[in-house]
Amino acid sequence: MSFLYPVKITLSSRSYFFTRVFSFFSFAPVPQSISFIFSAFILFLLGAVTVAFLWVELQKVYAKKAQIESEINSLKYVNEIHDLYNNKARQLDEKQKALNEMVRDKRGILDILNVIKNCLPENTYITDFSSNRGETFNFTVISPEPLDTIKLIVKFREPGLFEDIDMNTISLKNDALVNINLKLKGAK
């Protein structure tokens, strides 16, 4: 039972390094050496248990992840439908915006023709008419009397649709051909 008593290491038998390392333990009692190896072993066991625990947990996580991924894969069609839904919604929105632009750009002529018709005094006629983009209108009116021309200018102010007619010369002849240029207010 000699290992239960302190043991001295002589300098002559070992290298200096080992001597220094073991010199600390050299006077330690044997049970202390046992406790060192025991605690190191316990530490190792604890480490091993931790590794085992982590490995088992990791396997559980892997299994759970695989299960979730397989569920996700089985639901992939949902994403496809959702993507399709988003694409259609975007496409519809773009189409709707383009359609609104087209409707804004669209020009007609009948409404304006009816406005002009209502402004013509009795017995005045239009011989030719042209319109560009439904914004400017050029036409020739046969005016039976000069007064009709004046009435015409005043009448075109009434709807508030057109800019005022700029007419420098007014013919005093009867049945005169009067050229009129109308422009919608706000037109370029």
Place this chain on the structure above:
Amino acid sequence: MTRVKLMLIASVFIFCMDLALFYFLIVPLYSRYRNEKKLTAEAAITLQTMKEKERKVREYQQEVKNMDNEINEINNRVVPSRDIPGIFMEVYNDILSNSLETRSITFGKLVDAEKYSYFNVSFDIYGDKANIDNFIRNIENNNRIISIDSVSFDAESDFYMKASFVLKYYLFKDNQNTWDYDFMEDKYRTYETWYDMFRSFES
């Protein structure tokens, strides 16, 4: 070597093993575990979102159907493409159905605006004033969006009038659908050989 020294060497060796165990197994294993746990949590959130989407899948399918119908309706508001035979037949049929005459129809080039494309179609028509009025009404009330870009009238008699039009036809940039022709029902390949198809103008 005494037993004590051996035990001390063994303790140092086991401590080294402990350290190695910690640094080379426990640390990487734990880091992988944490990483996988995080990925699994993210996947679980994705799955949850997908399950929520799945509950609405019928709603989405119905919505897609409705949107398809709406898109088709919107597509029908414009011409499917700048197809000269298709547009010619539409305009020409409209002119004929109103007992009007025309000599030619001119097609402009396709122009790109910001959100749509368009092209002009210009022609003169001749006929009764009331018929011209009806023709314009047809254009203005057409389900297709057609703009009367410019128009001019020339009264040639009390009843007869010439009207010149520049109509603007719109189309979507992504819309390159084909036309459904309803005038392609005649017989073809009636000549036996290629030279049978040549005749003099006088004959």
